[in-house]
Amino acid sequence: MSLERIEEAALLDLATRALARGGMRAEEAAPAARVLVLAELAGLTTHGISRVGQYLDRVKVGGIDPQAAVRVARVMPALAMVDGRNGIGPLVGMVGLEAALAGARDCGIGAAFARGSNHFGPILPYALIAAEQGFASIIASNATTTIAPWGGRDTRLGNNPIGIGVPNPGGNPVILDMALSVAARAKIRDLAASGAPLPEGWAADAEGRPTTDAKSALAGFLLPVGGHKGYGLAVMVDLLAGLLSGAAFLSHVQAWDKNPEVAQNLGHVFIAIDATKLAAPETLAARMADFIGILHATPPADPARPVMVPGERELARLRQQRAEGAEVKRAELDRLRALAAG
Template sequence: MNTRTNDKVLVPQDQLTALGIAAFQNLGLAPNAAADVVKILVLADLFGLSTHGLSRIESYGSRIQVGGINANANITVDKPAAGLRLVDGDNGIGPLVGMHALRAAMEAAQDCGIGMAFARQSNHFGPISPYGLIAAEAGFASIIGSNATTTIAPWGGTDARVGNSPIAFAVPNPAGRHFLLDMAMSVVARAKIRNALKAGSEIPDTWATDASGRPTTNPKEALDGFLLPIGGHKGYGLALMVDLFAGLLSNAAYLTHVKSWVDAPDEPQNLGHFFILIDTRKLGSVQWLTERMTDFAAILHDSPPADPARPVIQPGEIELNNLARQKSEGIAIDADVLRLLQQYANQAAGVQPSA
């Protein structure tokens, strides 16, 4: 049963999953491929990351329809060394390429204790924290990253040459809450700047620059300019390192070689990802890791909060709280997204849904 709250609809996880799989199958994906994609996107929605959840069917679907994404990608995995995997995504839909790379890195880590997968010829693969959770549930600590379309100027520069490339870290707690840190390289998302423009309010001058590279408090100038990286020049350096691993070393596109899916939706992006996994079972027993991870979290939680209404938490707790609540109550999905999913799921395969 679906429940409506304002412009959101609460849908049980199993129903939303089935609807998403049917929608992606009608976009041309094989059943197993559609299930992989929906697994990541539904986890994003469960975490409360709705901008990176099943709402992505709008951009993914339109790009498939115009040939920018290959719905029938033949994804291959090469093994150049015992702990290394090279994944060619064949311009497949990003979460599908991501799941292939995750499984490849898991296999390598099981064999060697630590494994790494480089993926190329991919597209936007959703948020990283769902991959981190899947890895953590299987006993793996992880470092995962992806490059992205350029929206950040080089430090001191005046044009967009660096991607807002995300990186994430996860460490499992076998009997508790996993540590999950997922972050992009900009101080804020462009959506927050757009919201400030709609509200007619200024923004902090640490969020973005204007088109000339000067910090600005004007949201219109910021949207015409560039996002600022976290930590100033340090965030800039970190963004470059993510792109070196995800793009350059994976033999994918990097920096300005990455195509914009907005400006060129019918062209392959050739995004790259990297997955570094550590099999924690090779380090010690489940009890050993549980005790240390529980103590780690307790040290943080026991810090007296500056604001009593906001106790200290460790990264991932908000997302895992959202996941537990929405598994029980249903996933809050935007009504327009639900309608689009239903249109794709109920149409004849390969037909563009009406606006």
């Protein structure tokens, strides 16, 4: 795999220009690109700059409206409804995040529910942007159906991501960003291509039986993390992000890979809490240092793998790549340059 190093600013410029060439307004392309570039730098490459081309492929067939005018209706001082109008997902996500932050600035806590959206990237960039401004956050989205209800044998639920972020004045925030399957479908595709077996507990076949055969798993469905508990969490995420937002939910969500020309109507939820209203920055910093220190001091089961807090590995990668330049797959950079050149 050939890699090329590129500075963050240059990568952000390329992604912004590519989205603008694909039909977005330049002032809206920039925040959307920021989400994907932060994901790339944090090592979340499946949700990074490769998504620019995927989004624009759907634009070409009419599945996404790059000119969508995302609308925000503030229904209460701390509560907003966002209509993405089938726009680029990370743009809808950034508008939703900003609406929640605005409510939190005014009231201490704010929430925004978004509908009419598409794949909005990973949660970590949104939670990081909130944390850097002193806000804790709870963020979630529904997704294309890839998980069966517990005890069922047909997909009805998405691998719905949920994230929680807590700011840490003067240090790295703690950020959980997780989807609700044991393993990503992309990992199963890789194992199917290599002919290697799956670890137990990753997936079921088309009849709902647990399988270690990757090809059978691709014809079946993903298994939720924690069994019935993961299923329950996936249900609740869809109720919050999909049903309450007015978006599609469960099997009403369109699969972007199977029907790229059809609007997905995904839903997201953003809840922001102004942590500066709960404690002075120096107090929060001291308590966070104590909290993280207790976890870091845990004797590791494997001395080569010390205990880490959620998001620590990704944020360390982000810092490193910001300092040294991002290592990006050359093929993906070449495609991004071609899209930016028009």
